[in-house]
Amino acid sequence: MTATTTRSFHMDAPIRRITFREALDSEFAKIRSVRSTYWTLLICVVLSVGISLLIAAVTSANWDTLSATNRATVDMSSVVAGVYFGVLVMGVLGVLVVSTEYGTGMMRTSLTAFPRRSMLFLAKAAVLTFAVLATGIIIAFASYGVASPFYTKHGVDLSLSHGANVRALLAVPVYLALVALMGLALGFLLRHTAAAISTLVGLFFVVPIITNFLPGTLGKDINKIVPSNAGSAMMVTHAATPGSTPTLSPLGGFVALLIWTAVLIVPAFWLFRHRDA
Amino acid sequence: MIQATELTKRYGTRLAVDHADFTVAPGKVTGFLGPNGAGKSTTMRMILGLDRPTSGSVTINGVPYHRLAAPLREVGALLDAKAVHGGRSAYNHLLVLAKANGLPRSRVDAVIDLVGLHSVAGKRSGGFSLGMGQRLGIAAALLGDPGIVMFDEPVNGLDPEGILWIRNLMKALAAEGRTVFVSSHLMSEMALTADHLVVIGLGKILADEPMAEFIAKNSVSYVRVRSPQPAELAPKLALRGWRVERQADESLHVYDTQPAQIGDVAGAEGLWLHELTLVQSSLEEAFMRLTAGSVEYHAGQSDDQSPPDGFTAAGWGTPQESQAPQVEERIQ
Numbered sequence: 001m002t003a004t005t006t007r008s009f010h011m012d013a014p015i016r017r018i019t020f021r022e023a024l025d026s027e028f029a030k031i032r033s034v035r036s037t038y039w040t041l042l043i044c045v046v047l048s049v050g051i052s053l054l055i056a057a058v059t060s061a062n063w064d065t066l067s068a069t070n071r072a073t074v075d076m077s078s079v080v081a082g083v084y085f086g087v088l089v090m091g092v093l094g095v096l097v098v099s100t101e102y103g104t105g106m107m108r109t110s111l112t113a114f115p116r117r118s119m120l121f122l123a124k125a126a127v128l129t130f131a132v133l134a135t136g137i138i139i140a141f142a143s144y145g146v147a148s149p150f151y152t153k154h155g156v157d158l159s160l161s162h163g164a165n166v167r168a169l170l171a172v173p174v175y176l177a178l179v180a181l182m183g184l185a186l187g188f189l190l191r192h193t194a195a196a197i198s199t200l201v202g203l204f205f206v207v208p209i210i211t212n213f214l215p216g217t218l219g220k221d222i223n224k225i226v227p228s229n230a231g232s233a234m235m236v237t238h239a240a241t242p243g244s245t246p247t248l249s250p251l252g253g254f255v256a257l258l259i260w261t262a263v264l265i266v267p268a269f270w271l272f273r274h275r276d277a
Numbered sequence: 278m279i280q281a282t283e284l285t286k287r288y289g290t291r292l293a294v295d296h297a298d299f300t301v302a303p304g305k306v307t308g309f310l311g312p313n314g315a316g317k318s319t320t321m322r323m324i325l326g327l328d329r330p331t332s333g334s335v336t337i338n339g340v341p342y343h344r345l346a347a348p349l350r351e352v353g354a355l356l357d358a359k360a361v362h363g364g365r366s367a368y369n370h371l372l373v374l375a376k377a378n379g380l381p382r383s384r385v386d387a388v389i390d391l392v393g394l395h396s397v398a399g400k401r402s403g404g405f406s407l408g409m410g411q412r413l414g415i416a417a418a419l420l421g422d423p424g425i426v427m428f429d430e431p432v433n434g435l436d437p438e439g440i441l442w443i444r445n446l447m448k449a450l451a452a453e454g455r456t457v458f459v460s461s462h463l464m465s466e467m468a469l470t471a472d473h474l475v476v477i478g479l480g481k482i483l484a485d486e487p488m489a490e491f492i493a494k495n496s497v498s499y500v501r502v503r504s505p506q507p508a509e510l511a512p513k514l515a516l517r518g519w520r521v522e523r524q525a526d527e528s529l530h531v532y533d534t535q536p537a538q539i540g541d542v543a544g545a546e547g548l549w550l551h552e553l554t555l556v557q558s559s560l561e562e563a564f565m566r567l568t569a570g571s572v573e574y575h576a577g578q579s580d581d582q583s584p585p586d587g588f589t590a591a592g593w594g595t596p597q598e599s600q601a602p603q604v605e606e607r608i609q
Contacts, residue, residue, distance in 0.1 A: 011422035016379055017346040026377035033369035034362060105360030108327055109417065112354055113377040115326045115343040276328040 023123035048086030056147035076168035077235040094183025095196040102191040136173025171234035185264035230256035283333035295480035308471030309460040316480040317460040349378040353418030358410040363403025388416040425456040464564040478568035495563030502529040503552035
């Protein structure tokens with residue numbers, strides 16, 4: 001450890017230009033090496049699957065009291081109903097992946113090691129997307145495993161031989177990943193954990209409430225496209241029932257959520273490239 | 278080699294770095310000296326491409342930082358030892374950085390050995406002491422065996438052993454032919470380590486010269502003489518060709534000589550002496566005189582523009598230090 005031994009650690013390998021590959025490797029090593037990643041993913045799984053199970057058990061127990069119209073709304077979206085809550089945890093993970101780097105000053109260290117900012121941004125987004133998609137698939141099929149028997153015994157058709165059911169199940173990881181990316185974007189935009197999480201929660205839980213107070217059809221129109229409702233629409237397989245709250249089609253929900261994500265991520269990307277770190 | 282050309286950074290109305298021109302050459306320790314808020318960290322962040330210059334440029338071996346093929350192979354920087362994710366182990370922190378530049382795992386082991394963090398490499402860095410954090414930061418800086426190393430206030434808050442270790446490390450790195458650029462707000466620290474000095478005050482480069490030259494130019498000494506008969510003593514001393522200044526408190530400041538010779542003159546003339554003291558102006562005072570000048574200059578320029586944090590004459594604190602500008606007036 002004496003200062004005079006620095007020669008012994010000399011490095012002879014030729015200098016190779018850094019590429020997207022190095023950014024990916026580094027970001028992957030980052031997300032794997034902090035406990036908060038595992039905690040967050042675990043909480044998301046337990047919360048989503050647990051609430052899906054709870055809702056299934058309660059619905060099944062009260063099946064006889066449900067009206068025919070209510071029974072008609074039971075579909076794959078009921079099987080993965082817990083995702084409504086789990087999604088926020090993924091949003092928080094997206095925020096944390098960025099905001100903890102700003103909070104600790106690690107972002108400067110990261111940018112010193114890898115100053116090609118566009119690549120670093122994309123690598124961060126790619127690694128987060130991968131982690132959330134993988135966890136989302138687990139959540140979708142675990143929920144299906146524990147919750148679907150409660151519905152199928154009442155004759156609800158949840159067979160995976162129907163394309164619509166598979167599509168609804170696969171919408172879960174996609175929904176989670178897009179919300180995680182929204183969190184990531186908010187982290188880059190606000191660079192502060194509390195501010196970014198508050199904004200995310202506001203977007204998911206406060207904005208929908210506000211729309212109820214808006215006059216005429218305006219409130220209902222906005223309510224359809226808020227992230228939580230757009231995301232939920234992606235998992236619906238039953239036909240719209242008369243008199244129910246209007247929702248987007250599954251594809252419409254997906255497009256709305258893509259637009260939400262883009263609206264946040266494009267300025268986040270631009271700012272990250274141009275702002276002082 | 279680091280080269281700054283007309284490097285300027287403006288935050289709102291405040292010029293943090295003002296048309297700075299300097300070169301940091303290999304093979305020696307270059308000290309980057311300035312009071313808090315003078316623009317040292319801003320300059321270093323611009324060198325690393327973290328902050329974008331408002332105008333001007335700074336290059337590393339001829340290219341801007343973000344164009345370096347593999348930055349860690351060319352520049353190692355320690356800006357803030359606390360700039361790590363506290364939840365990540367020291368080993369993993371270094372691994373993350375190594376992977377970002379395609380460096381093998383063996384490099385992580387090599388630098389951990391070098392800084393002596395072996396026993397805590399697997400521990401989360403959030404629990405590290407300041408000294409351990411500093412060692413981790415230096416390990417990160419040396420990861421790619423870079424030809425240029427930059428440390429921002431590396432000895433801040435360290436214990437004496439840690440300070441000595443860093444001093445020796447910087448000298449050893451420079452002796453190996455590397456470019457070593459280290460910032461400090463303490464002249465005394467620079468005097469011990471730096472071969473070359475770049476002084477910054479309120480964003481302006483005030484001096485860029487070899488340490489030896491700075492010392493020769495700026496160390497001033499005189500002999501303070503108190504006598505009940507100053508009016509008679511002063512001309513006798515002046516006759517010897519020494520510069521004599523009579524102070525308001527009736528003491529005399531005599532330049533270009535030593536106390537013994539003054540005593541001899543007084544004895545030969547039969548005059549009484551009550552005090553005979555050699556007063557040496559330290560480098561610290563020379564540095565403060567230099568930067569105090571820049572404060573006055575800027576304060577006089579515009580009244581509405583307040584100097585940055587900590588950069589006021591009063592901010593320097595101790596009474597002894599705040600007398601420094603007065604010393605200057607008497608000398609000139």
